[in-house]
Amino acid sequence: MDGAGRRTARHLLRPALPAAALALAGCEGRQSALDAAGVSAQEILATSWILFIGGAAIFLMVMALALYAAFVRPERFPGRRAWVIGGGILFPVVTLTALQIHEFALARRLATLAPETAFVVEVTGLMWWWDVRYLVPGQEPLRAANEIVLPAGRPVELRVASADVIHSFWVPSLAGKIDMIPGHVNRLPVVAQRPGLYRGQCAEYCGAQHALMAFDVRVLPADEFDAWMAAQRRPVPEPPTPELARGRDAFFALGCQSCHAVRGTEADGLAGPDLSRIGARASLAAGTLPTRVESIAAWIAGAQHIKPENRMPSFDVTDSETLHAMAAWLESLK
Structure with a gap:
């Protein structure tokens, strides 16, 4: 192949290399x-x-x-x-x-x-x-x-x-x-x-x-799993700050315990997901949002907007401070 042919080949292959890299990257994850x-x-x-x-x-x-x-x-x-x-x-x-x-x-x-x-x-x-x-x-x-x-x-x-x-x-x-x-x-x-x-x-x-x-x-790893399993069976701890205590109280005041369960509390609902260790999960609402205080608050206030027709109603009647406190308490359950 002469010099012009090699330059043409490189010109044709150059845009294909990033595409090939992306295709191979998609095979992982x-x-x-x-x-x-x-x-x-x-x-x-x-x-x-x-x-x-x-x-x-x-x-x-x-x-x-x-x-x-x-x-x-x-x-x-x-x-x-x-x-x-x-x-x-x-x-x-x-x-x-x-x-x-x-x-x-x-x-x-x-x-x-x-x-x-x-x-x-x-x-x-x-x-x-x-x-x-x-x-x-x-x-x-x-x-x-x-x-x-x-x-x-x-x-x-x-x-x-x-x-x-x-x-x-x-x-x-x-x-x-x-x-x-x-x-x-x-x-x-x-x-x-x-x-x-x-x-x-x-x-x-x-x-x-x-x-x-x-x-x-x-x-x-097997030993970490055994420790995880033992930790899961322990009741959730008492809120260490006044804000988290306010969030826990708001959780029960809004009636969330009728659908959700939290180990070690009076919340024993079966209609919705168990929230005992929700803060340790990578996502909430079945992979819809990352587990952060802001996303938990957004889900509580607008569940029907984020995921229409699911069985979680939107609680958009709570003031922002109470909503943030409740989301912070849930995020602390790890």
């Missing part, structure tokens, strides 16, 4: 099937690469043969019937049958529960949030919402169901997706291998706010 951090996700990723590479190889081979047939004289293309039978019938049948057997075996492995699991996590999908219960043998069930915490390296069984319409539970970095069907419990074994924060979402259209129905999965 806390919600990517290409960034496998669980046993099931790794098996799914390996099968995906087999299908992708195999499909690309078949495509290139077929296109090469098509070009050869198009540009070579007929007398130099012997065995035309054998090519049709072998390449058009036998090869696809054998290849697709082998892939189908592999996928059946993979699906069976992904659905097989471990003989002994560390504990069970019940996840119930609602319009539009996630109710979570940890069922540990010998202990009282522990309730949470919109976030699941798992120990790294320990097999856990997820039992998923729906309280209203069909939802779909999917954490691409940890496992495959599974439907959540009203009146039916599906089981999904999960072994998270790498600590970190991963994002999941509802993968089945379930109504107007389907796009705002996400959740976080926090994977902790």
Whole structure:
């Protein structure tokens, strides 16, 4: 290639390099099937690469043969019937049958529960949030919402169901997706291998706010998970400042305890998410907003504006100081 050709090639490749970098960056992150951090996700990723590479190889081979047939004289293309039978019938049948057997075996492995699991996590999908219960043998069930915490390296069984319409539970970095069907419990074994924060979402259209129905999965080292579990069972502490005490009192004055629960207080509502440790969660309202004092206050005052048709009414009758105090108290629950 001469100098002009090299300059032209560089000119054509220059705008493509940032696009390629962005495309590769999209393969990473806390919600990517290409960034496998669980046993099931790794098996799914390996099968995906087999299908992708195999499909690309078949495509290139077929296109090469098509070009050869198009540009070579007929007398130099012997065995035309054998090519049709072998390449058009036998090869696809054998290849697709082998892939189908592999996928059946993979699906069976992904659905097989471990003989002994560390504990069970019940996840119930609602319009539009996630109710979570940890069922540990010998202990009282522990309730949470919109976030699941798992120990790294320990097999856990997820039992998923729906309280209203069909939802779909999917954490691409940890496992495959599974439907959540009203009146039916599906089981999904999960072994998270790498600590970190991963994002999941509802993968089945379930109504107007389907796009705002996400959740976080926090994977902790095994010893940190045990400490976390013990801390979750403790009642929330008394507010250390007058402002936080005012916020707690406003929470009960507005009747929030009729829908929400806060461990260690008289709030024991079941209609809405458990708020016992809401300040430690990465997001609130099922992944809609980051967990900060300002966003909690905005959600309390304008839940129907931020996420229309959800079951949380907007409490826009409270003065700004009381609203800020209540949001600060909730954010302090960690």
